[in-house]
Amino acid sequence: MKPMIPTLLLLAMGSAQAAPIAMEDQSQLKVPGVQAAPQFAPPAESAIPDNAFGKMVREGHALFVDTRRLMPEAVKNGLNCSNCHLDQGRMAHSAPLWGAYPMYPAYRKKNDKVNTFAERIQGCFTFSMNGKPPAADSPQMTALSVYAYWLSTQAPTGVEIAGRGYPEVPKPAAGYDFKRGQQVYQQQCAICHGDNGEGQKVAGEYVMPPLWGKDSYNWGAGMHRINTAASFIKYNMPLGKPGSLSDQQAWDVAAWINRHERPQDPRLVEGSIEKTRLKFHANDGVNLYGQKVDGVLIGQGIGG
The missing domain is CATH 1.10.760.10 (Cytochrome c-like domain)
Structure with missing residues (x-):
């Protein structure tokens, strides 16, 4: 089974001559091979196990697709998570959860720090939902994280998968009108x-x-x-x-x-x-x- 948290690189701290750490900014996702077919398919809903873990996956799914109604204390506008991450967080080229979860922790220029996956979700509540994010150890955050983890079952950790994010569309030479x-x-x-x-x-x-x-x-x-x-x-x-x-x-x-x-x-x-x-x-x-x-x-x- 893939570890719940991607492996972190251990850095030697003893040398005064150590080179500065270059950390990739994942504020805007880079998507290789836009024209190629996605190389990963998330598990089908029918594969959710009938146990305590499966119950948590279903709870996370419900929160993801019906966020505004189920989390009124955290959402202060008219959006659900699934409005930006289509097909219940499954769709390639729509920032699918299976492409995001395996890439955290990650540095983000937006807040100039290494973010956990929970912190990344909190940012969505603060900005995209114009609301108040749930605590990192709250039942809601746990359920959302478990749902994302389950969708990424058997996905490689720390590897950018084709279909991740929103593919870049270059600005037209004439700009916009x-x-x-x-x-x-x-x-x-x-x-x-x-x-x-x-x-x-x-x-x-x-x-x-x-x-x-x-x-x-x-x-x-x-x-x-x-x-x-x-x-x-x-x-x-x-x-x-x-x-x-x-x-x-x-x-x-x-x-x-x-x-x-x-x-x-x-x-x-x-x-x-x-x-x-x-x-x-x-x-x-x-x-x-x-x-x-x-x-x-x-x-x-x-x-x-």
């Missing part, structure tokens, strides 16, 4: 996410996630980066038609979505958008936080 993005949104996205990015509800519960506004991901979430959103969109959207948009269309519509306001970055520095931009956004991919678009400052935030 908001007007074209608005057209793509209305033609391809509004039917599910609403004309104003508000999502769709049935019986008061979101069945399609909001893409901007008070119930969407906040300005600290990875998806606020236009390049990250373009990669997710290109390989996963429209739902059921992944890859049907061109690179240009993916970038244009990602820019259109991320020019709209959403909850404030919880790391806001001294109430200043500019200080927050300089500290957290200036070197964080392609994003609009702290910039003016059509004379309007982006990043002011929107409350509940």
Whole structure:
């Protein structure tokens, strides 16, 4: 059985001449062999064992797909984990759990520290869910981690698997265009996410996630980066038609979505958008936080 925690490299500490440690930043996943078929398949649901471990796997699965309803104290917007990690965390090129779990602990530039897998999930609650993360030793975190571990059964530890993450979509030579993005949104996205990015509800519960506004991901979430959103969109959207948009269309519509306001970055520095931009956004991919678009400052935030 694969160990619960990937093996850590033991470093000699005695030499004053020791070379600095180079740690890979996994804030944005690098995906080799995008065109190649994924080399790993997670176990089928029918393979969940009928024992205490299997019970915990099922509890984690339930939390993953119904996060907002089952963890209202931790989620403060309209999203579930499965909105960004499609097919219950199974789908290749949609940041599947089986591609993430075996790669932690890992250094992340976002918080400039080595993160455990639990800390990585906590970051999702803080930013993508705009909420309050559960404690690392809480029953919910244990269940979510066990579900991710089970999906990665027999996956290699510390090896980037084809299909992991959101494959990079290079920025088009002509950049992006908001007007074209608005057209793509209305033609391809509004039917599910609403004309104003508000999502769709049935019986008061979101069945399609909001893409901007008070119930969407906040300005600290990875998806606020236009390049990250373009990669997710290109390989996963429209739902059921992944890859049907061109690179240009993916970038244009990602820019259109991320020019709209959403909850404030919880790391806001001294109430200043500019200080927050300089500290957290200036070197964080392609994003609009702290910039003016059509004379309007982006990043002011929107409350509940």
